Amino acid sequence: MQNRTDPATPATILIFDSGVGGLTVFREVVRARPDARYVYVADDAGFPYGNQPEAALIARIVAVVGEAIAAHKPDLVVIACNTASVLALAQLRAAYQVPFVGTVPAIKPACAQSMSKRVAVLGTQATVSREYTRKLIDEFAGDCNVVLVGSPRLAGFAELELSGTPVPDADIKSEIAPCFGEGPPEHYTDTIVLACTHYPLLIDRFRAVQAWPVDWLDPAPAIARRVADLMRERPPGTVAERPRIFFTSGKAPNPALAGALAPYGF
Numbered sequence: 001m002q003n004r005t006d007p008a009t010p011a012t013i014l015i016f017d018s019g020v021g022g023l024t025v026f027r028e029v030v031r032a033r034p035d036a037r038y039v040y041v042a043d044d045a046g047f048p049y050g051n052q053p054e055a056a057l058i059a060r061i062v063a064v065v066g067e068a069i070a071a072h073k074p075d076l077v078v079i080a081c082n083t084a085s086v087l088a089l090a091q092l093r094a095a096y097q098v099p100f101v102g103t104v105p106a107i108k109p110a111c112a113q114s115m116s117k118r119v120a121v122l123g124t125q126a127t128v129s130r131e132y133t134r135k136l137i138d139e140f141a142g143d144c145n146v147v148l149v150g151s152p153r154l155a156g157f158a159e160l161e162l163s164g165t166p167v168p169d170a171d172i173k174s175e176i177a178p179c180f181g182e183g184p185p186e187h188y189t190d191t192i193v194l195a196c197t198h199y200p201l202l203i204d205r206f207r208a209v210q211a212w213p214v215d216w217l218d219p220a221p222a223i224a225r226r227v228a229d230l231m232r233e234r235p236p237g238t239v240a241e242r243p244r245i246f247f248t249s250g251k252a253p254n255p256a257l258a259g260a261l262a263p264y265g266f
């Protein structure tokens, strides 16, 4: 890995998202490499990414991630955000030398496991409308019918919940409703891809209002395996440090959010 030669020095892993959604990836990556130093950067000043025009968002992501790389000198960067990954992963790789691991909709495993051959991809409007996502469907959907569902509100709901503002069941139900198909049982959706890293934070809420039981597919364990694989030659570090979190707004988390961050070690 980049520019560190002392095998006892812990690797630094930078986790990036527009907000708190990347915590769902962070917790799995920490489980895979608990010995690394972690820096989490939340671009809350730019949140939400999902409803923004493409060109400005790419420029913003490349700039904010670039500043974080300059400040924290990571050995590896995890873009723990589907919207940023499908939009800007190529530009990030072109701009910076450090290895990147992205988060993209888990269409391949979802279609492979679906028995009903009907899968829904629940993401931000930006993620589901990108060419990158359509290519994943062309390449991996096979005989599966894939329904793309762009939610304008769910990432914001996850932010609200973590900051101590409860969101009514009815609001959550109406956002996930388009994922559930109609028709005879064999055409019912049986697998829903969580294509936004904020959504696993709401998984219990989804299960409470789902039209029928489905498998909600969270890509975080696969991302953690990818990180572990890229770092397999890096011996375990000797220093366990608390992870650090930075918000681009510069605002301190409110007490509810601080309480929600505590179990992650921040």
Ligand code: DGL
Pocket: 017, 018, 019, 021, 022, 047, 048, 049, 050, 051, 080, 081, 082, 083, 084, 124, 127, 155, 195, 196, 197, 198
């Ligand atoms: N967590 C982000 C994702 O995975 C997006 C949330 C947003 O900023 O809209 O897509």
